Amino acid sequence: MSAMRHLLDLCKRRGFLFQSAEIHGGLRGAYDYGPLGVELKRNVSQEWWNSMIYQRSDVVGIDTAIITPPAVLKTSGHVDQFTDEMVDSRLSKERFRPDKAPELKLDANGRIPIIAPDKNTAKAWEQEIRTQFAKGAAITRNGKEILLEVERMEKDQIVLKKDATNIAAEASGSPQESSTSSSSSLQIPYHGYVDPNSNSPFLTESRPFNLMFKTYLDPIDPIDKVITTALDAQKSALTSDLINTRQLVDKVLYPSLTYLRPETAQGVFINFATVQRSHPHLKVPFGIAQIGKSFRNEIRLEHAIFRTPEFEQMELEYFVAPWQADEQFLSWRKARMDWWRTYTRNFKERVRERPHAQDELAHYSRGCVDVEYLFPWGWGEVEGIANRGDFDLSKHSEATGIKLQYTDAIVMQERQAREKATGVKETSAEVLEKERFTPHVVESSCGLNRAMLALMLDAMEMVDEQGRAVLFEDDTSSDNTKNKNSKGVRTIMKLHPRLAPVKVAVMPLISNNKDLVEICNKITHDLQRELQVNVALETQSTTIGKRYYRMDEIGTPWCVTVDFDTLQDRSVTIRERDTGEQTRVPIEEVLDIVQDGLRLYPRRAKSLIQEPEMKSK
Template sequence: MRHLLDLCKRRGFLFQSAEIHGGLRGAYDYGPLGVELKRNVSQEWWNSMVYGRSDVVGIDTAIITPPAVLKTSGHVDQFTDEMVDSRLSMDRFRPDKAPALKMDDRNRIPITAPDKDTAKKWEHLIRTQFAKGAIITRSGKEIQLQVDRLEKDRIVLAKDPASDNNAMPASDSSTLNIPYNGYVDPNSNSPFLTESRPFNLMFKTYLDPIDPTDKIITATLEAQQTSSDLTATRQLVDKTLYPSLTYLRPETAQGVFINYMTVQRSHPHLRIPFGIAQIGKSFRNEIRLEHAIFRTPEFEQMELEYFVAPWQAEEQFTSWRKSRIDWWKTYARNHDHIRERPHAQDELAHYSKGCVDVEYLFPWGWGEVEGIANRSDFDLDKHAEATGIKLQYTDAVLMQERQKREKETGQKETRVEVLDRERYTPHVVESSCGLNRAMLALMLDAMVVVDEDGQEVPFNIEDEGEDSKSSSNRKGLRTVMKLHPRLAPIKVAVMPLVSNNSDLVAICTDITNHLRQELTVNVALEMQSTTIGKRYYRMDEIGTPWCITVDYDTPKDGSVTLRQRDTGEQKRVPISEVLTLVQNGLRIRPRGLNRLQEELTAQASIKE
C-alpha cells in the first residue's frame, strides 16, 4: 500500500487535498493520470451496464436532497453506525470493524502509542485514572498491562502488591476490572474505551440566505427564557432550521427511485425488467477514514437499480451476481483476489431478500468493492406511501390480451393471480459499486515489481529470510502497472529515439495526432530528454500498454518499433498497421489473451 501511494503521488495519480494548507483528512485530489484512470473505470462500467444493453438507461440526479426523501427511505432515523472513543488516543471508530484484544505470550496487553512521549502520558493516565494499582510496565512506546484473567464481559488486571501500601480506599480496587465488549482500539490495542453510541452518517446543509448560526443563537436564547431543559432547546432549534434543512445525499439510489415514474413515462418502450443506472458523488460523515481512498467522506458510486416483476427477483438477482463477478474478472489479473461473500441473515436489512458483496483482497484483508442486493419493493412502496403517488408498473401487453379475451368470451377476468401480473409494484435488484474503491483495487491488482529479467518479485521479499537480498539492494527492480489496456490512463506513448531531432519529432507528432483522432483515447507525445529505456520504464510504471518509437530508419522504411508493456517485447511494424494493432489490443476480451501479441507473432511468421 505504501509502495502504491508513493507511486500515485510521484507520478500524478493521487494527491492529498489542500496539501499546501496542511491537508484535509480523508480528502484526495486526482491528478492528470488519476482522473484518466477513474474516468476509464467508470466508462467501462457504463459501457457494460448501459451501452451494452437495450434495457438500461442512465440518469443523473441532484446531490442536495430534501429531508422528506431521506426520511421516507429511513436514512434520517436509521442511517447510523455505532461509535466508540478511545480514552487514551481519543480516536473514534466503529466497534463492528474493530479487532479483538491481543495479548502477548506473557499474558500481557501491549498498548502501542505513536511515540515515547505519548506512551509516558498514556501510562500516567492508566496509573492515575483507568487502572489504579494494576501491574504496568513500559518499554519505549509500548505499555504492557499484566492480565489476571479474561472473562466474558471484562478484563481482570493483575494487581500490583505495592499498591496496597498507598492506603487506597477499597472502592478503588474496582479499577482493576475493565469492561470488555469483544473489541479494542484498532490502532493501539487499548481496551480503555467509552460506551458505544449511535452516530448519523449524513451531512446536513441549509438552503437559506440567512446564516443558520444566527437562527440557532436566536432560537436558543428564546428557549432559555422559558426553560433550561436542553432537550426542549434542541427541539426548538431543529424546528427553526427545518424549513431550510437539506442533506448531501448518502447514496445515489434514492434519486433513481423518486424518478422511477418519470423515467417510465418518458421512455414507454422500457418494459419490465429494465434498469436505471447512475454514476455520481455521495457523502457520508464516516467515523473512521482509512486506507487512502478506500473510505472517505466524499466518494463516487456506480449504481444500477434493475426493476423486475416480483416473481423474477430471485432469478435476476442470481443473474446479476454472475454478470458483476464476470465484469471484475475481465479487468483484474488476480482472480484469486476476488470473491463473493453472501451476507448472513443477521447482516441483511429488514427489507432485503438477499445480498452479496464482491470483495477484493487488499493488503489489510478482504474489503467490499461492490454489493448486489435484492431490495424487494421496499423503496418504491415507501415513497408511494409518503407521497400518495402509485409507483407501479402496468403491463400494457398483458392488459390488452386480457381485454381481448374478455371481449371474445364475454366473461370478466376475476382471478387475482392474473390481474396481479398486469399491475404491481416492481421489486429491485441493485448493483452498487464504489468507483474510488474499484480504482484502488484495480491499481493494487495491476501493480507488480519486476527484476532486470522482467520476472515478478514479491513485495515482501525482504522478509523471506536472511539469505534473500532485500528489494532495496537488488539491482534492476522496477514497478510495472499491468492495467487492462482499456483502463490505462495513457493508451499509447509515441516517442522519438532522439528528442532534439526535428524530423523524428515531426513524424511522432503526425502519428500522435492520427491515433488521437481515430481512437479518441489519451495518446502521449513523450519528449523527455533521457534514454529510450528510461522512457519505456516510466510508461510501464504508469500502465501505458504500448510505446511507439520513431528512429532513424523510420523515414526510410516507414516502420516504427512497437513495444508491449507486459512482456517488454519489441516488434518492427509499418506505421500504417499501428492503428489496427492498437485497436485490436483495446477490444474487450478475457484477461490473459493477448490479441496484440498474437497479431505481432502472426505478422512475423508471415514475413519469415
C-alpha cells in the first residue's frame, strides 16, 4: 500500500479526517476533521502562533472578516488577475491546470496509451477518437487502454500513423478512400502536457478562470434580479445580445456583490493604519499575523486536503523599512526553515527551499521562495516566503486616498533638533525618506491543511515485530527493509510531542478493576488540570500491548500504566512511544516527565536517566 493511501485509511479509521457529508454522498474537496484531527490541527496552528507571536515582541495578531467587499480585491488585483489557466479533456471532460499537468508518456513500443476508468468507457472513447479527434489513425484497444500509433513527435504537434486499411485504400485509389485518411486528420496539437488522469492529448485550448467565490449580501434572491434584468434586456434590440445583457446583470448585482476572501493577507493590509494607531509602541520592523479560512474555486482538487476549495492559512505580514527588506527577507527564510526542521524530525531531507525563477515572480515581487515537502506524488509547496515590496500598501493608499505610511518619530525629532541648532532646513530626499515612508512587506504564508498532511506523512512509519522500518510501495529509501508482508507490521506516528493529538494515555492493567481505574482517573485529571492538554483514559478490554500499539498509531508520546504494584508502592510504568522503553517511576514524577517532554527544548527528567544504585556488599 502507498504511504498516502495508508495515511488516509488511518485518518478515517482513527478519527483524524472524514469526507464531509459522507452519508449524503459527500461533497467533492470538502473534509471534516474528527476528534484527533481537530486536536492535531489546533496544535500545529498553536505552534505557528507561538513562534510568530509569543516568542517575539514585534508581532501582534489579528482576525479579519471572511466576507470581503469587491473594492478591496479590485485594488489588490484579485478581481482582474487572480486567475489560473484552465484546460478541458475532450474525452474525460475533466478540467485541470496546464502548468500542473504532466508531459505525454509513451509505452515501450512508442505508442500513446490512453487509460480509461473501465472497459466500457474505453470503448466509447475509442469511438470518439475514430470519428472526431483522429480520423483514420491507427488505433488498438486492450482492455481499458486505448493505444495510438505515433509516426513522429514535433515541436507543437503529434503526427499519428495511419490505419493500414486507409493506407491500402490510398495506394489502390479505391473509391472508399475519403478525407478521413488525409494526413491533416492525423496531426494532434500538443502543448507539452496531457490529461493527468488518462494521458490523453485530446484537449481544449487553455483559457483563464477566476478562482474567487462570489456571494451576495442582499435579502432579495440574486437569481430573481438576474432573471428580471435578462428578460427586460431581451425586449430592446440595443441590449438583447449576450454581452450587453451580461453587463446589465453585473451592474444590477454589483451593489450587493461580495467575495469569500481568497487569502487572509488583504485583511491585514487594510487594517495596517488601525493596528498602528491602536498599538503605537510597534516600531518598524513589526509584523501582523493571522490564522483563518480562505476560499478558492480550484479547477482541480487533489490529494485529499492538499488542494481544497476551503482551507486555512497561517500568514505573517512583516512591515519593514525599504532598506531593510532584503536583509529581513533572508532572515525570515532562515526562521521559517528552522521551524519546519524542528517539527519534521524524521525525514529532514524531505523539506527543501526552492527559490522562484524570474518568470514565476509576480510583477511587484522582489523575491520569493517556496518551502516544499516531498510528498508521495512529488515536491509540493507548503509555505511561501515573499518580498512583496510596497505594492499592497501603495495600492490601497491610492484607491482610498488614505496614506498608509510609517513615521519614525525619533528620526523626525533628531532632524528637527538639527534644524533648530543649525538654522538650516533639511532638504535631502534620502534623509526625509527615512523619516516617513511606505513600508515594504516580507510575507510568510503557510497552508495549515498542507502542513498537517506533510507533518503526518513525515511522522508515519511502519515497523515489523523486530521494530525494523517497513517500506511503503512508493518509498525508495534504501535504509528500510522491503519486507512488506512481514507478520505483525504496525504503524507508529512519530509526531513531535507538542503536535500529538493525545499527549498521554493513562491505562489500568486490568480495565474493569475499580481500584486501578480510580488511580487512573486521578492521574488523568491531575495531568489535564496542570498541563491543560488532551489526556486519554484508555480502558478498552484488550491486552496492554495492543493498547500501546493503538496509542503509537495516533502519535501519543507517553503511556502510563497502573498495575497492582501501584496499589502498594505508588509507582507506575511510563512508556515512551519512539523507543518503546518502559520505566518505573513514582506517580508524583509523571507530571514532571510529561511537562519536560512537552517543552520545545526539553530537559531529560532525572528519573529516566538515573543509573540504578549499586547495592553495598
